[in-house]
Amino acid sequence: MSFVLRSVRRPWRLAAEASALLIAAVVAFPLYWMVLSAFKPAGEIESTRPRPWTLSPSLDSFRRVFGQQEFGRYFLNSLVVAITVVAVSALIAFLAATAVTRFRFRFRTTLLIMFLIAQMVPVEALTIPLFFQMRDFGQLNTLGALILPHIAFSLPFAIWMLRGFVKAVPPALEEAAYIDGASRTRFLWQILFPLVLPGLVATSVFSFISAWNDFLFAKSFIISDTSQSTLPMALLVFYKPDDPDWGGVMAGSTVMTIPVLIFFVLVQRRLVSGLGGAVKD
Amino acid sequence: MSRMTNRSLPGSAPGTAAPGAGAPGPAPSLMAGPRPGTGAEPAKNAPSGGPWGPRTGRGKPGRTSPLARGGWTPWLYLAPALVVIGGLLVYPVYQLGLISFLEYTQAQVSGGEPTTFQGFGNYATLFRDEQFWQVLLATVVFAAACVVSTLAVGCALAVLLTRVRAVPRLALMLAALGAWATPAVTGSTVWLLLFDPDFGPVNRVLGLGDHSWTYDRFSAFALVLLEVVWCSFPFVMVTVYAGIRAVPSEVLEAASLDGASQWRVWRSVLAPMLRPILVVVTIQSVIWDFKVFTQIYVMTNGGGIAGQNLVLNVYAYQKAFASSQYSLGSAIGVVMLLILLAVTLVYLRLLRKQGEEL
Numbered sequence: 001m002s003f004v005l006r007s008v009r010r011p012w013r014l015a016a017e018a019s020a021l022l023i024a025a026v027v028a029f030p031l032y033w034m035v036l037s038a039f040k041p042a043g044e045i046e047s048t049r050p051r052p053w054t055l056s057p058s059l060d061s062f063r064r065v066f067g068q069q070e071f072g073r074y075f076l077n078s079l080v081v082a083i084t085v086v087a088v089s090a091l092i093a094f095l096a097a098t099a100v101t102r103f104r105f106r107f108r109t110t111l112l113i114m115f116l117i118a119q120m121v122p123v124e125a126l127t128i129p130l131f132f133q134m135r136d137f138g139q140l141n142t143l144g145a146l147i148l149p150h151i152a153f154s155l156p157f158a159i160w161m162l163r164g165f166v167k168a169v170p171p172a173l174e175e176a177a178y179i180d181g182a183s184r185t186r187f188l189w190q191i192l193f194p195l196v197l198p199g200l201v202a203t204s205v206f207s208f209i210s211a212w213n214d215f216l217f218a219k220s221f222i223i224s225d226t227s228q229s230t231l232p233m234a235l236l237v238f239y240k241p242d243d244p245d246w247g248g249v250m251a252g253s254t255v256m257t258i259p260v261l262i263f264f265v266l267v268q269r270r271l272v273s274g275l276g277g278a279v280k281d
Numbered sequence: 282m283s284r285m286t287n288r289s290l291p292g293s294a295p296g297t298a299a300p301g302a303g304a305p306g307p308a309p310s311l312m313a314g315p316r317p318g319t320g321a322e323p324a325k326n327a328p329s330g331g332p333w334g335p336r337t338g339r340g341k342p343g344r345t346s347p348l349a350r351g352g353w354t355p356w357l358y359l360a361p362a363l364v365v366i367g368g369l370l371v372y373p374v375y376q377l378g379l380i381s382f383l384e385y386t387q388a389q390v391s392g393g394e395p396t397t398f399q400g401f402g403n404y405a406t407l408f409r410d411e412q413f414w415q416v417l418l419a420t421v422v423f424a425a426a427c428v429v430s431t432l433a434v435g436c437a438l439a440v441l442l443t444r445v446r447a448v449p450r451l452a453l454m455l456a457a458l459g460a461w462a463t464p465a466v467t468g469s470t471v472w473l474l475l476f477d478p479d480f481g482p483v484n485r486v487l488g489l490g491d492h493s494w495t496y497d498r499f500s501a502f503a504l505v506l507l508e509v510v511w512c513s514f515p516f517v518m519v520t521v522y523a524g525i526r527a528v529p530s531e532v533l534e535a536a537s538l539d540g541a542s543q544w545r546v547w548r549s550v551l552a553p554m555l556r557p558i559l560v561v562v563t564i565q566s567v568i569w570d571f572k573v574f575t576q577i578y579v580m581t582n583g584g585g586i587a588g589q590n591l592v593l594n595v596y597a598y599q600k601a602f603a604s605s606q607y608s609l610g611s612a613i614g615v616v617m618l619l620i621l622l623a624v625t626l627v628y629l630r631l632l633r634k635q636g637e638e639l
Contacts, residue, residue: 023441030471116625122614124597125614127601128377128610216598250471256466261459263462
């Protein structure tokens with residue numbers, strides 16, 4: 001980056017840096033306010049003179065959230081859905097990506113274009129047919145109704161993105177493996193899989209987020225059995241448009257955001273490189 | 282692809298350029314995107330490979346692995362994916378189309394009444410409905426505004442990131458990652474609290490008293506737009522930034538030696554080189570913003586007062602699940618599907634024009 005720095009005169013660079021910091025503060029502010037409001041005691045949130053700090057942080061809101069409405073259970077439900085979706089779609093996508101990158105076969109390009117088009121299908125528009133399909137499968141009001149569609153919807157993008165990672169493993173390695181007498185299955189799972197693992201992790205961010213954040217399917221498919229609810233639905237229990245329990249909503253939001261944040265920080269390096277790859281090819 | 286190997290394999294990750302010491306573990310690598318190549322293989326390192334060098338490896342058959350002659354093996358590997366996608370994506374699309382041609386209301390769903398074929402009846406009803414056109418227009422305008430703002434903010438900040446040293450860059454990157462990671466539901470509630478007429482800090486700072494942002498149609502849309510831009514600009518910023526980092530420094534140096542201004546460098550050098558990346562982020566933004574659901578649903582409480590803030594997605598949902606007009610909801614879904622399909626075809630054409638290899 002030195003070339004850019006050299007070409008920018010000092011006052012300009014300082015101005016740029018100051019604005020970068022300022023923008024960072026603005027972008028981070030909603031998150032700060034969320035955590036702050038979660039820790040504020042009840043009287044301070046419902047105050048017409050909101051202050052950007054609190055002198056007496058309390059865990060009341062968190063207690064209320066976890067005490068009421070089986071929040072812990074919803075958290076677990078969300079986790080089960082997200083982890084199942086991530087694991088299953090990663091495995092399926094790995095196999096499919098291997099097929100389309102390391103083999104030449106008829107309809108290969110057609111399939112790739114189909115995967116690309118499948119990515120664009122508005123998931124939301126399919127809520128209605130999926131509702132009836134899940135009813136026929138007897139999956140309504142179960143976590144399966146959330147897991148199955150999310151696996152399907154995260155696959156096309158996952159395959160598309162993994163292609164690059166699979167391609168990056170040199171063919172010579174494969175030849176060497178066969179010369180050493182490895183079977184195709186052995187190569188697939190013992191050599192290729194570990195090498196592609198970083199890519200799988202990057203890919204899984206997207207399936208994790210779509211499953212974790214899902215609001216529409218949870219709202220539509222989990223209609224009567226609230227024990228199968230997930231976090232987004234549980235959160236809205238505290239959010240009544242006329243009289244929202246802001247403390248509860250913010251505490252719930254904080255609890256819901258933290259796992260995603262952790263996941264992001266863990267995989268961000270792969271995320272950026274993986275995005276570059278997905279974008280390029 | 283070499284670019285990705287370089288960066289994604291842990292050993293070679295250029296995380297060494299981390300003056301922002303004290304930052305949490307892996308974060309510094311955010312700033313250390315792809316190093317421009319030494320000139321030996323700029324075309325492979327570049328985001329597009331198009332504009333300034335021949336593309337390598339255009340699918341020469343000799344380069345394929347021994348696995349290539351696998352007979353049925355690829356289909357075996359593809360089977361699970363095809364079954365899942367076929368069953369839970371293609372089949373529902375077919376069903377969606379089918380339902381949109383039937384009469385399908387509560388009577389058919391639970392009453393066991395036979396479904397009747399309506400032909401284009403549902404579409405005729407829909408197209409005669411004034412509210413549909415209003416919602417369609419609102420959706421297009423809203424999505425366009427979101428896309429333009431997201432791209433403008435994302436690109437501007439990506440350029441800004443290249444102008445600053447490690448610490449401000451890390452701060453901005455982390456803040457953006459935080460916004461990116463925030464689930465749509467929580468983002469919506471937090472922004473509602475920020476702009477709350479009674480308890481929100483924004484009205485207090487701006488001295489707006491108890492002005493309600495969600496009461497007026499336009500200010501409600503504007504509020505949702507702010508939230509959408511906030512949570513979707515990071516994708517654009519990170520992607521474009523990674524793209525800029527991959528542009529060989531000689532090119533930019535030459536431009537600035539020739540006395541080009543910053544704006545000129547962006548317009549005449551960077552933008553053309555980043556075109557493939559810009560195409561991708563634009564299309565992704567169009568697709569995301571066109572089907573915003575959660576934000577509208579939560580922030581305007583299901584579509585605003587008298588449905589003033591409805592967009593197609595929420596409209597279809599309300600028609601289907603709130604008033605049990607499943608066939609009308611499906612017809613709206615089909616309209617959305619067709620619009621997005623058109624966008625996808627444009628996208629594919631653009632990709633093809635750039636000579637991208639699939």
